[in-house]
Amino acid sequence: MAPTLAQPFSDPSALIDFVINQGNGVKGLSEMGLKALPKQYIQPLEERMCMTNIIAQESIPIIDMSNWEDPQVARSICDAASKWGFFQIVNHAVPVEVLENVKEATYSFFGLPAEEKNKYSKEHSSSNNVRFGTSFSPQAEKALEWKDYLSMFYVSEEEASAFWPPVCKEQVLDYMRKSEVVIKQLLQVLMKGLNVNEIDATKESLLMGSTRTNLNYYPICPNPELTVGVGRHSDVSTLTILLQDEIGGLFVRGNQGDNWIHVPPIKGSLVINVGDALQILSNGRYRSVEHRVVANGSKNRISVPIFVNPRPGDMIGPLPELVESGERPIYKQVLYSDYVKHFFRKAHDGKKTVEFAEL
Numbered sequence: 001m002a003p004t005l006a007q008p009f010s011d012p013s014a015l016i017d018f019v020i021n022q023g024n025g026v027k028g029l030s031e032m033g034l035k036a037l038p039k040q041y042i043q044p045l046e047e048r049m050c051m052t053n054i055i056a057q058e059s060i061p062i063i064d065m066s067n068w069e070d071p072q073v074a075r076s077i078c079d080a081a082s083k084w085g086f087f088q089i090v091n092h093a094v095p096v097e098v099l100e101n102v103k104e105a106t107y108s109f110f111g112l113p114a115e116e117k118n119k120y121s122k123e124h125s126s127s128n129n130v131r132f133g134t135s136f137s138p139q140a141e142k143a144l145e146w147k148d149y150l151s152m153f154y155v156s157e158e159e160a161s162a163f164w165p166p167v168c169k170e171q172v173l174d175y176m177r178k179s180e181v182v183i184k185q186l187l188q189v190l191m192k193g194l195n196v197n198e199i200d201a202t203k204e205s206l207l208m209g210s211t212r213t214n215l216n217y218y219p220i221c222p223n224p225e226l227t228v229g230v231g232r233h234s235d236v237s238t239l240t241i242l243l244q245d246e247i248g249g250l251f252v253r254g255n256q257g258d259n260w261i262h263v264p265p266i267k268g269s270l271v272i273n274v275g276d277a278l279q280i281l282s283n284g285r286y287r288s289v290e291h292r293v294v295a296n297g298s299k300n301r302i303s304v305p306i307f308v309n310p311r312p313g314d315m316i317g318p319l320p321e322l323v324e325s326g327e328r329p330i331y332k333q334v335l336y337s338d339y340v341k342h343f344f345r346k347a348h349d350g351k352k353t354v355e356f357a358e359l
Protein backbone atom coordinates (compact mmCIF):
# COMPACT_ATOMS: atom_id res chain seq x y z
CA MET A 1 0.00 0.00 0.00
CA ALA A 2 1.31 3.45 -0.89
CA PRO A 3 2.13 5.58 2.16
CA THR A 4 -0.22 8.46 2.87
CA LEU A 5 0.68 11.65 4.73
CA ALA A 6 -1.47 10.86 7.76
CA GLN A 7 -0.26 7.25 8.08
CA PRO A 8 3.11 7.20 6.36
CA PHE A 9 4.27 3.94 7.95
CA SER A 10 2.61 0.63 7.17
CA ASP A 11 3.36 -0.80 10.62
CA PRO A 12 5.23 0.10 13.82
CA SER A 13 8.39 -1.67 12.73
CA ALA A 14 8.54 0.49 9.58
CA LEU A 15 8.62 3.61 11.74
CA ILE A 16 11.34 2.19 14.00
CA ASP A 17 13.29 1.18 10.92
CA PHE A 18 13.07 4.70 9.49
CA VAL A 19 13.85 6.52 12.74
CA ILE A 20 16.42 4.24 14.36
CA ASN A 21 17.90 1.84 11.79
CA GLN A 22 18.12 4.24 8.87
CA GLY A 23 19.31 7.11 11.06
CA ASN A 24 16.57 9.58 10.14
CA GLY A 25 15.82 10.23 13.79
CA VAL A 26 12.83 12.26 14.92
CA LYS A 27 14.27 15.07 12.79
CA GLY A 28 13.48 12.90 9.74
CA LEU A 29 9.94 12.30 11.03
CA SER A 30 9.45 15.99 11.73
CA GLU A 31 10.62 16.96 8.26
CA MET A 32 8.12 14.59 6.60
CA GLY A 33 5.43 17.01 7.77
CA LEU A 34 3.56 14.47 9.89
CA LYS A 35 0.14 15.74 10.90
CA ALA A 36 -0.16 13.55 13.98
CA LEU A 37 2.28 12.20 16.55
CA PRO A 38 3.04 8.50 15.93
CA LYS A 39 1.65 6.42 18.77
CA GLN A 40 5.10 5.20 19.88
CA TYR A 41 5.74 8.74 21.15
CA ILE A 42 2.52 9.18 23.12
CA GLN A 43 3.52 9.42 26.77
CA PRO A 44 1.25 8.36 29.64
CA LEU A 45 -0.71 11.29 31.06
CA GLU A 46 1.41 11.49 34.21
CA GLU A 47 4.59 12.04 32.19
CA ARG A 48 3.23 14.92 30.13
CA MET A 49 3.83 18.47 31.29
CA CYS A 50 0.68 19.93 32.77
CA MET A 51 0.59 23.71 32.35
CA THR A 52 -1.15 24.20 35.71
CA ASN A 53 1.92 22.79 37.47
CA ILE A 54 4.21 25.52 36.15
CA ILE A 55 5.11 28.11 38.77
CA ALA A 56 5.63 31.27 36.76
CA GLN A 57 6.64 33.46 39.69
CA GLU A 58 9.60 31.27 40.72
CA SER A 59 13.00 31.06 39.04
CA ILE A 60 16.34 29.40 39.67
CA PRO A 61 19.18 31.73 40.77
CA ILE A 62 21.26 33.66 38.24
CA ILE A 63 24.83 34.04 39.48
CA ASP A 64 27.42 36.50 38.18
CA MET A 65 30.75 34.64 38.07
CA SER A 66 32.97 37.69 37.55
CA ASN A 67 33.74 37.73 41.30
CA TRP A 68 33.44 34.02 41.89
CA GLU A 69 35.86 34.05 44.83
CA ASP A 70 33.92 36.71 46.72
CA PRO A 71 32.49 34.94 49.81
CA GLN A 72 29.00 36.21 49.01
CA VAL A 73 29.10 34.82 45.47
CA ALA A 74 30.55 31.56 46.78
CA ARG A 75 27.71 31.34 49.30
CA SER A 76 25.10 31.90 46.61
CA ILE A 77 26.62 29.07 44.53
CA CYS A 78 26.56 26.64 47.48
CA ASP A 79 23.04 27.74 48.49
CA ALA A 80 21.76 27.27 44.94
CA ALA A 81 23.36 23.80 44.75
CA SER A 82 21.69 22.81 48.05
CA LYS A 83 18.31 24.41 47.57
CA TRP A 84 17.61 24.16 43.85
CA GLY A 85 20.30 21.89 42.42
CA PHE A 86 20.20 24.27 39.45
CA PHE A 87 21.39 27.79 38.64
CA GLN A 88 22.46 29.87 35.66
CA ILE A 89 25.82 31.60 35.43
CA VAL A 90 26.58 34.83 33.59
CA ASN A 91 29.90 36.67 33.07
CA HIS A 92 31.70 33.33 33.18
CA ALA A 93 34.99 32.45 31.52
CA VAL A 94 33.59 30.85 28.34
CA PRO A 95 33.67 33.37 25.47
CA VAL A 96 30.31 33.91 23.81
CA GLU A 97 31.75 33.11 20.38
CA VAL A 98 32.79 29.66 21.61
CA LEU A 99 29.15 29.10 22.58
CA GLU A 100 27.88 30.41 19.26
CA ASN A 101 30.33 28.19 17.38
CA VAL A 102 29.23 25.02 19.16
CA LYS A 103 25.56 25.84 18.50
CA GLU A 104 26.40 26.34 14.82
CA ALA A 105 28.31 23.03 14.82
CA THR A 106 25.27 21.30 16.32
CA TYR A 107 23.13 22.49 13.41
CA SER A 108 25.86 21.38 11.00
CA PHE A 109 25.92 17.87 12.45
CA PHE A 110 22.16 17.40 12.44
CA GLY A 111 21.99 18.97 8.98
CA LEU A 112 24.02 16.07 7.56
CA PRO A 113 22.18 13.44 5.50
CA ALA A 114 20.85 10.48 7.53
CA GLU A 115 23.45 8.12 6.01
CA GLU A 116 26.25 10.37 7.28
CA LYS A 117 24.85 10.67 10.80
CA ASN A 118 24.13 6.95 10.86
CA LYS A 119 27.87 6.27 10.57
CA TYR A 120 27.94 7.19 14.27
CA SER A 121 25.02 4.97 15.37
CA LYS A 122 25.45 2.14 17.87
CA GLU A 123 25.65 -0.37 14.99
CA HIS A 124 28.06 1.56 12.81
CA SER A 125 30.24 3.83 14.96
CA SER A 126 33.95 3.02 14.76
CA SER A 127 34.29 4.06 18.39
CA ASN A 128 32.25 3.16 21.47
CA ASN A 129 32.86 6.71 22.65
CA VAL A 130 30.85 8.36 19.87
CA ARG A 131 27.16 7.63 19.52
CA PHE A 132 24.40 9.11 17.37
CA GLY A 133 20.97 8.09 18.59
CA THR A 134 17.40 9.03 19.25
CA SER A 135 15.15 9.08 22.33
CA PHE A 136 16.98 8.03 25.56
CA SER A 137 17.02 4.27 25.85
CA PRO A 138 14.64 3.04 23.09
CA GLN A 139 14.98 -0.65 24.00
CA ALA A 140 13.87 0.08 27.60
CA GLU A 141 11.16 2.67 26.94
CA LYS A 142 7.41 2.09 26.73
CA ALA A 143 7.04 5.48 25.03
CA LEU A 144 9.81 7.16 23.03
CA GLU A 145 11.13 10.69 23.58
CA TRP A 146 11.13 13.33 20.85
CA LYS A 147 14.89 13.97 20.68
CA ASP A 148 17.94 13.04 18.60
CA TYR A 149 21.47 13.30 19.97
CA LEU A 150 25.16 12.86 19.34
CA SER A 151 27.10 11.82 22.43
CA MET A 152 30.88 12.08 22.70
CA PHE A 153 32.85 10.63 25.61
CA TYR A 154 36.25 12.32 25.80
CA VAL A 155 39.27 10.04 25.98
CA SER A 156 42.05 12.11 24.42
CA GLU A 157 42.65 14.72 21.72
CA GLU A 158 43.93 11.96 19.44
CA GLU A 159 40.89 9.78 19.94
CA ALA A 160 38.56 12.74 19.37
CA SER A 161 40.51 13.76 16.34
CA ALA A 162 40.24 10.29 14.84
CA PHE A 163 36.61 9.46 15.66
CA TRP A 164 34.47 12.53 16.35
CA PRO A 165 32.51 13.93 13.38
CA PRO A 166 34.67 16.48 11.53
CA VAL A 167 31.75 18.96 11.24
CA CYS A 168 31.66 19.54 14.99
CA LYS A 169 34.74 18.15 16.73
CA GLU A 170 36.86 21.34 16.89
CA GLN A 171 33.95 23.43 18.16
CA VAL A 172 33.02 20.83 20.80
CA LEU A 173 36.63 20.44 21.94
CA ASP A 174 36.98 24.20 22.22
CA TYR A 175 33.76 24.47 24.25
CA MET A 176 35.02 21.70 26.55
CA ARG A 177 38.47 23.27 26.99
CA LYS A 178 37.07 26.72 27.75
CA SER A 179 34.48 25.31 30.16
CA GLU A 180 37.15 23.61 32.24
CA VAL A 181 38.04 26.94 33.88
CA VAL A 182 34.44 27.44 35.05
CA ILE A 183 34.09 23.82 36.16
CA LYS A 184 37.19 24.14 38.35
CA GLN A 185 35.95 27.42 39.85
CA LEU A 186 32.57 25.90 40.68
CA LEU A 187 34.02 22.71 42.16
CA GLN A 188 36.49 24.68 44.26
CA VAL A 189 33.67 26.78 45.70
CA LEU A 190 31.36 23.80 46.22
CA MET A 191 34.08 21.79 47.97
CA LYS A 192 34.94 24.74 50.21
CA GLY A 193 31.26 24.85 51.15
CA LEU A 194 31.71 21.30 52.52
CA ASN A 195 34.90 22.29 54.37
CA VAL A 196 36.95 20.41 51.83
CA ASN A 197 39.61 23.02 51.28
CA GLU A 198 42.11 21.18 49.17
CA ILE A 199 41.38 19.53 45.85
CA ASP A 200 44.40 17.30 45.26
CA ALA A 201 44.93 15.33 42.06
CA THR A 202 42.98 12.29 43.34
CA LYS A 203 40.02 14.39 44.36
CA GLU A 204 40.10 16.37 41.13
CA SER A 205 40.00 13.11 39.20
CA LEU A 206 37.10 11.84 41.32
CA LEU A 207 35.12 15.04 40.70
CA MET A 208 35.94 15.68 37.07
CA GLY A 209 38.01 12.77 35.76
CA SER A 210 35.84 12.17 32.69
CA THR A 211 33.53 14.22 30.49
CA ARG A 212 30.79 13.48 28.03
CA THR A 213 29.39 16.14 25.71
CA ASN A 214 26.04 15.71 23.98
CA LEU A 215 24.56 17.62 21.09
CA ASN A 216 20.78 17.49 21.49
CA TYR A 217 18.30 18.22 18.72
CA TYR A 218 14.58 18.58 19.46
CA PRO A 219 12.75 19.02 16.15
CA ILE A 220 9.33 20.59 15.68
CA CYS A 221 6.74 18.16 16.95
CA PRO A 222 3.13 17.56 15.90
CA ASN A 223 1.06 17.33 19.13
CA PRO A 224 3.88 18.43 21.47
CA GLU A 225 1.51 18.22 24.45
CA LEU A 226 1.27 14.41 24.05
CA THR A 227 4.98 13.67 24.33
CA VAL A 228 8.26 14.87 25.91
CA GLY A 229 11.61 16.10 24.60
CA VAL A 230 13.32 14.52 27.61
CA GLY A 231 11.42 12.77 30.39
CA ARG A 232 11.86 13.49 34.12
CA HIS A 233 15.34 12.57 35.28
CA SER A 234 18.34 13.70 37.24
CA ASP A 235 21.79 13.58 35.64
CA VAL A 236 24.34 11.00 36.78
CA SER A 237 27.16 13.57 36.58
CA THR A 238 29.06 15.50 39.21
CA LEU A 239 28.04 18.74 37.50
CA THR A 240 26.36 19.41 34.16
CA ILE A 241 27.18 22.55 32.18
CA LEU A 242 24.34 23.16 29.73
CA LEU A 243 24.21 25.52 26.80
CA GLN A 244 20.70 26.04 25.51
CA ASP A 245 19.51 28.15 22.59
CA GLU A 246 16.88 30.91 22.71
CA ILE A 247 13.82 28.63 22.39
CA GLY A 248 13.27 27.49 26.00
CA GLY A 249 11.48 24.38 27.23
CA LEU A 250 13.70 23.09 30.07
CA PHE A 251 11.83 22.74 33.37
CA VAL A 252 13.21 21.98 36.83
CA ARG A 253 11.25 20.50 39.71
CA GLY A 254 10.48 23.13 42.33
CA ASN A 255 10.68 22.66 46.05
CA GLN A 256 7.04 21.75 46.64
CA GLY A 257 5.10 18.83 45.19
CA ASP A 258 4.54 18.54 41.47
CA ASN A 259 5.68 22.08 40.67
CA TRP A 260 7.91 22.92 37.74
CA ILE A 261 10.01 26.01 37.06
CA HIS A 262 11.04 27.13 33.60
CA VAL A 263 14.73 27.83 32.93
CA PRO A 264 14.52 30.93 30.74
CA PRO A 265 17.14 31.24 27.99
CA ILE A 266 19.58 34.08 28.75
CA LYS A 267 21.99 34.95 25.96
CA GLY A 268 25.58 34.00 26.88
CA SER A 269 24.57 32.19 30.08
CA LEU A 270 25.23 28.57 31.00
CA VAL A 271 22.88 26.43 33.06
CA ILE A 272 24.63 24.51 35.84
CA ASN A 273 23.13 21.57 37.65
CA VAL A 274 24.23 19.17 40.34
CA GLY A 275 24.23 15.52 39.26
CA ASP A 276 23.72 12.35 41.29
CA ALA A 277 27.49 11.79 41.70
CA LEU A 278 27.85 15.11 43.54
CA GLN A 279 24.74 14.43 45.60
CA ILE A 280 26.32 11.14 46.69
CA LEU A 281 29.84 12.56 47.23
CA SER A 282 28.41 15.44 49.28
CA ASN A 283 26.29 13.00 51.32
CA GLY A 284 23.13 14.74 50.17
CA ARG A 285 24.19 18.31 50.95
CA TYR A 286 24.07 19.25 47.27
CA ARG A 287 21.03 17.95 45.44
CA SER A 288 20.58 16.59 41.95
CA VAL A 289 17.15 17.77 40.93
CA GLU A 290 14.70 16.32 38.43
CA HIS A 291 14.31 18.14 35.17
CA ARG A 292 12.57 17.58 31.84
CA VAL A 293 12.28 19.14 28.41
CA VAL A 294 8.96 19.73 26.68
CA ALA A 295 8.49 19.22 22.96
CA ASN A 296 7.80 22.29 20.79
CA GLY A 297 5.13 22.56 18.11
CA SER A 298 6.62 25.43 16.13
CA LYS A 299 10.39 25.61 16.63
CA ASN A 300 13.43 23.34 16.53
CA ARG A 301 15.53 23.51 19.69
CA ILE A 302 19.12 22.51 20.43
CA SER A 303 21.12 22.16 23.64
CA VAL A 304 24.69 21.14 24.41
CA PRO A 305 25.33 19.65 27.86
CA ILE A 306 28.79 18.77 29.13
CA PHE A 307 28.48 16.06 31.77
CA VAL A 308 31.44 16.33 34.15
CA ASN A 309 31.81 12.93 35.78
CA PRO A 310 34.01 10.71 37.93
CA ARG A 311 35.96 8.12 35.95
CA PRO A 312 34.08 4.89 35.19
CA GLY A 313 36.46 2.90 37.44
CA ASP A 314 36.09 5.24 40.46
CA MET A 315 34.24 4.27 43.61
CA ILE A 316 31.84 7.02 44.66
CA GLY A 317 30.40 7.52 48.14
CA PRO A 318 30.26 10.28 50.76
CA LEU A 319 33.63 12.08 50.86
CA PRO A 320 35.93 10.92 53.69
CA GLU A 321 36.16 14.50 55.04
CA LEU A 322 32.40 14.50 55.69
CA VAL A 323 32.33 11.09 57.32
CA GLU A 324 35.41 11.89 59.43
CA SER A 325 33.70 15.03 60.72
CA GLY A 326 31.04 12.79 62.23
CA GLU A 327 28.34 12.91 59.56
CA ARG A 328 26.34 9.72 59.17
CA PRO A 329 26.77 8.46 55.59
CA ILE A 330 23.48 8.02 53.74
CA TYR A 331 25.06 6.44 50.66
CA LYS A 332 27.32 3.44 50.22
CA GLN A 333 30.39 3.23 48.00
CA VAL A 334 29.43 2.19 44.46
CA LEU A 335 31.45 1.71 41.31
CA TYR A 336 30.63 4.68 39.09
CA SER A 337 30.36 2.57 35.91
CA ASP A 338 27.79 0.34 37.67
CA TYR A 339 25.82 3.43 38.62
CA VAL A 340 25.83 4.70 35.04
CA LYS A 341 24.85 1.28 33.67
CA HIS A 342 21.92 1.21 36.07
CA PHE A 343 20.81 4.63 34.75
CA PHE A 344 20.91 3.57 31.08
CA ARG A 345 19.29 0.17 31.64
CA LYS A 346 15.89 1.74 32.31
CA ALA A 347 13.72 4.50 30.89
CA HIS A 348 13.94 7.95 32.50
CA ASP A 349 12.31 7.64 35.91
CA GLY A 350 12.83 10.82 37.88
CA LYS A 351 15.12 10.51 40.89
CA LYS A 352 14.99 6.72 41.19
CA THR A 353 18.56 6.06 40.01
CA VAL A 354 20.04 7.40 43.24
CA GLU A 355 18.33 4.63 45.23
CA PHE A 356 21.03 2.39 43.76
CA ALA A 357 23.53 4.02 46.13
CA GLU A 358 21.32 4.41 49.22
CA LEU A 359 22.26 2.66 52.43
Ligand SMILES: O=C(O)CCC(=O)C(=O)O
Nearest residue numbers: 216230244250293303305
Ligand atom coordinates in the same frame (compact mmCIF):
# COMPACT_ATOMS: atom_id res chain seq x y z
O1 LIG B 1 18.05 20.05 26.62
C1 LIG B 1 18.04 20.43 27.78
O2 LIG B 1 17.77 21.57 28.11
C2 LIG B 1 18.34 19.45 28.90
C3 LIG B 1 18.82 18.11 28.45
C4 LIG B 1 19.06 17.19 29.60
O3 LIG B 1 18.50 17.31 30.65
C5 LIG B 1 20.07 16.12 29.45
O4 LIG B 1 20.58 15.92 28.32
O5 LIG B 1 20.38 15.46 30.46
Ligand SMILES: [Fe+2]
Nearest residue numbers: 233234235291
Ligand atom coordinates in the same frame (compact mmCIF):
# COMPACT_ATOMS: atom_id res chain seq x y z
FE1 LIG C 1 19.57 16.21 32.20
